[in-house]
Amino acid sequence: MVIKIPEKCVDVRAEADVLVVGGGPAGIGAAVAAARQGCRVMLLEKRGFLGGNITASYVETCNHFLYCTNFQTQGIYHEIEQKYRDSFGNSHDIRTYAPHRFSSEYLKVFLDDFLKHEQVAVKLHSFVNDVVIEDDRIQCVIIQSKQGPLAIKAGAVIDATGDGDVAFSAGIPFEQGRDKDGLCQPGTVNLRIAGVDVEKFSGEPDKLKLLWNKFLDDYRAGITGLSCKRQDLPAGRLTPAGIISYLNYSCAYGIDPTNPDDLTRGEMECRQYIMELYEYLKKNVDGMQNIEIASIAPEIGFRDSRRIKGLYRLTKDDIEANRKFDDVIAVYPRIYDMLAPDGNMEGDGGLEGGGYKGHIYVPIENSRTYQIPYRSLLPVKIDNLLVAGRCISADHIAESTIRAISACMLTGQAAGAGAALALKDGNAPKNVNIPKLQSILRDQGVDLP
Numbered sequence: 001m002v003i004k005i006p007e008k009c010v011d012v013r014a015e016a017d018v019l020v021v022g023g024g025p026a027g028i029g030a031a032v033a034a035a036r037q038g039c040r041v042m043l044l045e046k047r048g049f050l051g052g053n054i055t056a057s058y059v060e061t062c063n064h065f066l067y068c069t070n071f072q073t074q075g076i077y078h079e080i081e082q083k084y085r086d087s088f089g090n091s092h093d094i095r096t097y098a099p100h101r102f103s104s105e106y107l108k109v110f111l112d113d114f115l116k117h118e119q120v121a122v123k124l125h126s127f128v129n130d131v132v133i134e135d136d137r138i139q140c141v142i143i144q145s146k147q148g149p150l151a152i153k154a155g156a157v158i159d160a161t162g163d164g165d166v167a168f169s170a171g172i173p174f175e176q177g178r179d180k181d182g183l184c185q186p187g188t189v190n191l192r193i194a195g196v197d198v199e200k201f202s203g204e205p206d207k208l209k210l211l212w213n214k215f216l217d218d219y220r221a222g223i224t225g226l227s228c229k230r231q232d233l234p235a236g237r238l239t240p241a242g243i244i245s246y247l248n249y250s251c252a253y254g255i256d257p258t259n260p261d262d263l264t265r266g267e268m269e270c271r272q273y274i275m276e277l278y279e280y281l282k283k284n285v286d287g288m289q290n291i292e293i294a295s296i297a298p299e300i301g302f303r304d305s306r307r308i309k310g311l312y313r314l315t316k317d318d319i320e321a322n323r324k325f326d327d328v329i330a331v332y333p334r335i336y337d338m339l340a341p342d343g344n345m346e347g348d349g350g351l352e353g354g355g356y357k358g359h360i361y362v363p364i365e366n367s368r369t370y371q372i373p374y375r376s377l378l379p380v381k382i383d384n385l386l387v388a389g390r391c392i393s394a395d396h397i398a399e400s401t402i403r404a405i406s407a408c409m410l411t412g413q414a415a416g417a418g419a420a421l422a423l424k425d426g427n428a429p430k431n432v433n434i435p436k437l438q439s440i441l442r443d444q445g446v447d448l449p
């Protein structure tokens with residue numbers, strides 16, 4: 001059965017040159033890059049805070065895979081990390097030897113100030129699920145608010161929703177999950193625990209890493225009593241207050257990140273897994289007898305979702321060949337990380353399985369990199385829309401590397417700079433002068449050939 005929704009007249013509440021939808025890593029990169037080109041920028045975010053998965057899913061150790069490699073962060077991400085460090089140091093982590101970690105709580109506050117300073121107009125509690133299109137251009141996006149639908153008019157729009165919600169509303173084709181069955185990586189709800197005996201977990205080697213090993217042994221010996229299939233246990237900061245700022249464990253499989261019924265199942269299933277993990281830790285881990293659950297992340301987090309069809313689809317083969325693009329906008333270390341979409345834990349983590357034989361984890365190798373072309377940020381059909389972050393045009397395996405938080409901020413930065421340049425020169429984003437765009441990005445701290 002279908003029902004027809006009556007047409008409505010909607011207030012145009014605001015107008016921006018560049019309108020960014022989604023305040024996660026990609027959206028932040030996009031908004032700041034465009035504002036620095038002198039545009040009036042508005043950033044719409046459905047939640048009450050910025051940061052995307054970093055804050056909403058407690059993904060605080062964004063770049064653990066760069067630790068002890070030849071690579072450093074670049075561009076706006078690098079700046080944010082440095083400025084955050086100036087204010088909040090290493091976020092109370094007692095493990096000074098560990099990679100940098102944000103505190104998701106301090107980062108929320110930091111980002112409020114940072115975006116204000118960059119003159120980005122932020123609108124929180126602004127869920128976008130519709131657009132008004134004329135002549136193949138988005139004229140307005142529609143926010144669903146408690147005051148009913150509201151329109152925001154824009155010169156150019158950047159979809160940084162992670163799920164490609166704006167592009168979907170505009171009717172742009174997309175792919176999702178694995179080719180054969182559409183399965184995405186599992187959804188995860190992280191948790192924070194308090195009451196850890198800090199003494200027992202202090203010092204080197206990293207005791208939380210040893211906990212991961214014990215967990216794996218117990219799991220394989222069948223003594224954890226846990227019903228979730230996941231076998232690893234990445235952990236976040238350990239603070240003098242006896243907090244472990246996150247445990248990244250629960251995995252709900254077979255969830256479509258855009259389907260409310262699946263999301264409901266995923267949230268509830270993950271909370272059950274969290275309670276089971278809590279019981280296991282309390283009973284089996286020395287130094288955790290007195291723990292309590294301090295918080296459960298506000299929302300289930302996803303590593304992949306819709307991938308919007310663009311003028312170029314980045315593939316695993318491009319990455320493996322380090323294919324060079326004239327319109328390169330980011331160079332990123334080659335790393336793949338895909339949790340098994342079907343929960344199959346048998347694989348060895350190699351690329352060969354293609355996401356069908358267990359997980360993929362291919363760490364950074366020496367100086368091996370790959371290029372991301374600007375065209376993978378340009379959706380087909382609509383002239384003034386760009387996408388950034390994990391929903392850009394890519395195959396499923398390529399997505400498992402471009403989804404890295406600092407890579408998402410780089411594609412965001414390129415989308416923001418591209419949109420601003422297009423408006424300045426009176427072009428569509430697909431017709432921008434590429435060497436000029438690359439030069440802007442270099443000036444903003446991005447390493448390009």
Ligand SMILES: Cc1cc2nc3c(=O)[nH]c(=O)nc-3n(C[C@H](O)[C@H](O)[C@H](O)COP(=O)(O)OP(=O)(O)OC[C@H]3O[C@@H](n4cnc5c(N)ncnc54)[C@H](O)[C@@H]3O)c2cc1C
Pocket residue numbers: 021022023024025026027044045046047050051052053054057059061062063064126127128129160161162163165166188189190248300301302303388389390391403404405406408
């Ligand atoms: C548990 C977990 C662990 C992970 N671990 C790592 C890791 O260690 N390192 C790493 O690099 N990556 C990791 N990732 C992946 C990484 O978090 C994501 O790929 C990355 O955050 C994607 O950035 P994004 O900006 O594209 O999307 P998101 O971070 O999802 O941000 C999208 C933003 O848009 C907002 N939004 C969504 N829809 C709308 C809408 N319709 N209207 C308005 N706003 C909207 C959201 O609220 C959110 O703020 C992990 C992910 C998860 C879930």
